[in-house]
Amino acid sequence: MIAKREHIPIAKPGIDEEMIGAIEEVLNSGILTQGPKVREFEEEFAEYIGVEYAVATNSGTSALHTALSSLGIRKGDEVITSTFSFISTASCVLMQGAKPVFCDIDPKTYNINPDETERKISDRTKAVIVVHLYGHPCDMRRVVEICEDYDLALIEDACQAHGAEYEGKKVGSFGEGCFSFYPTKNMTTGEGGMITTNNDKVAKMARMIRDHGQRGRYLHTTLGYNYRMTDIAAAIGLAQLKRLDWFNEQRIKNATYYNRKLNNERIQKPFIAENVKHVFHQCTIRVKERDRFLIHLKNNDIGYGVYYPTPIHKQPIFNEYNELTLPEAEHACKEVVSIPVHPALSKEKLEYVVEVVNAYE
Ligand SMILES: Cc1ncc(COP(=O)(O)O)c(C=O)c1O
Secondary structure, eight states, X not given: OOOOOOOBOSOOOOOOHHHHHHHHHHHXXXXXXXXXXXXXXXXXXXXXXXXXXXXXXXXXXXXXXXXXXXXXXXXXXXXXXXXXXXXXXXHHHHHXXXXXXXXXXXXXXXXXXHHHHHHTOOTTEEEEEEEOGGGOOOOHHHHHHHHHHTTOEEEEEOTTOTXXXXXXXXXXXXXXXXXXXXXXXXXXXXXXXXXXXXXXXXXXXXXXXXXXXXXXXXXXXXXXXXXOOOHHHHXXXXXXXXXXXXXXXXXXXXXXXXXXXXXXXXXXXXXXXXXXXXXXXXXXXXXXXXXXXXXXXXXXXXXXXXXXXXXXXXXXXXXXXXXXXOHHHHHHHHHEXXXXXXXXXXXXXXXXXXXXXXXXX
């Protein structure tokens, strides 16, 4: 019999006094929308990722949409991407009137299968969107090679991978990176997003598109949107960015503890490739007969998440793809469960999660 504890949430944003003070400062300045804090946040984020430019937006979804639009992706184009992701990875392609082409995943990393990506290239393919799912980088060596060989734009959906590295290089610096600052992410601004790039033309276009397509004040030269980040959000982002490496260290420490202590044969633990820094946005395990396991977690007050229960090509909005079979992703959708790994977990809570998971029969 396991002794009951208070509920352990699946995510908890790390907010401190400095962040509250930063918001107050912006409120007192009177500049609430995109202003000097956004510029400062963009500069610091670009430096952190190791790119020339960063363009802030008001969500990860608007970052993805703006990146595709800035790269000139449009009707008639095909964009290859992973079916095992959040809907925005593919809906941003529809927003440009282009066609998503879905790929299966590597069942160990849950990221796009590069061989299949190459097989699905047609003369209409213009871009590949990879997703560094759960904070584990994709096989970037292969993906970059494919994009170079076939002259394709490379968009990295790094919405779950702030600070993750592939062979010592930060994700978001291989192609056009898109980040989300939603509250459950490795760092947050409430709602928010960022595009990272070394391409000055893309950066210039992205700055216009996020601000109604304006080249100068009230001079609209391209289709744009109101995708601007507020200075309030940027002030939170600046304070969060200072702590990002610490947040990631805690996540990695927690996941390492789980990998050492979980010994239930019914559970498959997360894989970490040798040449990456996995930042554990999620600590995702696999279990057969998942419903029974979820009840076990719920009965013991442990929060969990299923990311994602349905592959994108089986979503009703994509019903023209419903005949398509992508077996690894479909299989993973039935078995994945994410357990709490956020920085606010105490040693005692980690021990409790291990006790509960190991006791599952
Ligand atoms: C992989 C992935 N792509 C895109 C997004 C969209 O980001 P946002 O919720 O900030 O629009 C998210 C966040 O939920 C995500 O996890």
